[in-house]
Amino acid sequence: MKVNTLIISLLIGIIFLFVLDICLGTVFIKPHQVWDSFFSEKALQDQPTITYIVTNIRAPRAVMAIIAGAFLAISGILMQTLFRNPLAGPFVLGISSGAGLGVAFTVLGASWLGFQAASQSSLVLSSILGSVVVLILILLISFRLRDTMGLLIIGLMVGSLSSAIVGILSYFSASTELQRYVFWSLGSLSNVSWFSILILASILLIAIVVITYLIKPLNALLLGEQYALSLGINIKLTKWIIIILTSVLAGSITAYAGPIAFIGLAVPHLTRMMLPSVNHKSLFPTAVLLGAALLLFCDIIAQLPFSSKSLPINAVTSLIGAPVVIWLIVRKRKLHF
């Protein structure tokens, strides 16, 4: 498929899913009511409840889905290209586990250290810190290792190490704190303030600027590090930028939305299957839009429209996504990597 056609159809898809995501839920809100909530001056008098639901609950959640999808798609591509491994992703290498560990220390360990219940911003900080620590650890090891598979095992080990520590922490924790951590780990796009969204959107903007300058080195990395070096690419600098960018993206989104599985690993693969070329210039925009669309779709499902219940987003992404990827790979018989 032509890149431009693909991007335009994805954009249309995102707009459609965005509106649908706001309309559907426990209560059905008609599209014109959604429109009024944002743009009518009398909305607060005419339809106070609906306006509140739209502007404070559903719209932030839908925007969050778009941002999270974009973040995860970007960090997925960065990791897969850096390690030239189709299994890489923020989740697989234990970055999310690190973020989880950071959050666990803050949520579960706070009472030990005599803190008050952890605030949202301290969750974000601890999550970023956790993911940075893990990524640097992974990278230091990767400088020593020649074998990428070894690195993945180490990522797994970091994951089980952090879950062991989380286990110990939760063993000694009060049930309310434990519940807060479990809820966090199941992922949720809800309860994010517009201010937090503004922060995430600015991070996304910065990431896009950085990525524009990363396209050339990332494309060179498709030839492997040795060839990239011989093409005059500063590999060390590129690696560090990729690592910092990935940990900020994966860390911050994990802090606000929990460890969302699957998207970061699968979206880059789905994108490569759709595109004629593996050039990052077309890979990034397409993956960002696909990630956003996919997460919006998953969020619609997770809300279980017309029922009073909802599912954790983490379960939905994997439940829907994994079979899709399996089906695609079986059908295409080859991973385009």
Place this chain on the structure above:
Amino acid sequence: MLVAEDLHIGYGSCEVARTVGDFAFAKANLTAIIGGNGMGKSTFLRALAYGNHKISGNVILDNKLRQNYSDVEWSRKVAVVLTQREFSHHLTVKELLELSRIPYSNFMAKISEADNEIIQKISTDFQISTLLDRRLHSLSDGQLQRVLIARALVQDTDFILMDEPTSHLDLNFKIDLLHQLKEVCLSNKKGIIFCTHELEMALHLANELVTIHKGSIDKHTRQELLSSNLLNKMFPSSKLNFDENGVSYKW
């Protein structure tokens, strides 16, 4: 002129091999590096290409030290053909060749008209124009090796360093490829330095022979090397003999 000046190479403090004095490689010259397994052929090549594994000494290109070149400047002077195949096999041949123009492109790696002309010319010269739209995973070993060598030519450098460019190839591909390399090297005034296990082909085709034996890196012409007893020492076997006429086997 690429010079390895008193270059000692190795890992950590463990020296593998060394050159003595100004050890120069000229342009328009096909140089073969031969030596037994583990003697440091690849290490020497990497030291020349990347400045890696250097314990002491200098790599000098056109009277300027390696470390005084920026990464990009160096990438316009020296290209490599490696044995490792870590690259994405989903790339098309054309994409691979376009990526090799990175040293000359802007930050978005836009391919210019001039880049395209070079790619077209070299793929025609190297008989890979019909492969341009193929993905790397669909190529045979022989085709892939041609593509990788064409890639280095597209990078348009004075020197090309190759690590065993003919391994895994059928005999006829080997000899054709080396002949073509020699032609390219002479007609385009490029210095090509390659490591190889193919003693006979190296002896017949290379203008210069570099031996690495017991830590000493030396340069010979074909006659010098054959009349010395060095090859017999380097590759000792009761079934093999080297003399003025080349290699003879005792089957």
